[in-house]
Amino acid sequence: MCRSRASLMADHLQLATDFAHAANRFVDLISNPADSPDTFSLRLLESLTQLYCAALSLPDAADVDPDLDFHRSTDDEWRTVYQNVANAFGERVHYWLTYDPIYPRDGSGDVVCGSLADDCADIHRDIIGP
Template identity: 35%
Template sequence: MDKYSNLKEQPTVVHFVESARTFCRLVETDAPESDLWMLQILVAVADLYAAAHHLPVPDLDSARIDPEDRFDLTPSEYREVFLRLGRRLGENRYYPYCFDSTDLSPNQPPPGIGDLADDLADIYRDIKPGLRAWDANIADFVSDIIFEWKEPLFRTHWGRHAVDVLRVLHSLVYK
């Protein structure tokens, strides 16, 4: 068994892929705004966020192949997802946003307006290309897919969106 097959079969990786599929399926499904959908997406984002913490950080070969570009969402695919989420969220779409909740200095910018449709669509945009590459079943991509999900995308982008989604949807679901 080669190192890629072994990595692909690790329970933490399998769990993340299953969580990612559940999240993407909920985003892709046309369903009216509902309390049930908000609860389902809240649970899916919580599971995805928790699963990302357990992903391994694979050793990358020096000659990396970045599968993400090949499997990226097109601008029209992203727009379709963003608009669908906006319709589904309806009046629950926008929320007050604090730029850095750890910064108590008076120099912090004033609070702004967050957008759940943007948050969820950005998580989807960061997760879906890896699933597409994963489903292509190209062994050379496995380490890179997992690395992209864990390191740059989770740490600096979709993980932050997930935290905002969790905070807001928790308040909406359990009001």
């Protein structure tokens, strides 16, 4: 059965709307993280999972108008988000992982420190634009 263009566009609009809602929930959460670190981390995990699932469901970007004027994130906005998340996590804002982009088979990857505040501020910037 062949679907009409109008039906397909309605589905695409719903998927884009679902993503926009997930993105707005994430931005609201990291803009005002008023919970305890434990509660905030659970809410952040849920929000990121929903955002990721919504992003995977988005249609091909070929239909997006390249002339749309998107809001651009400023460095001050990035710093504000970074500080909000850093304050919410306190001393638990950092994590350690073994990192090597080639994934060596001998297990010799470098141990690096990451920052949840930096990660969230970067995701925020990816959502609302550089």
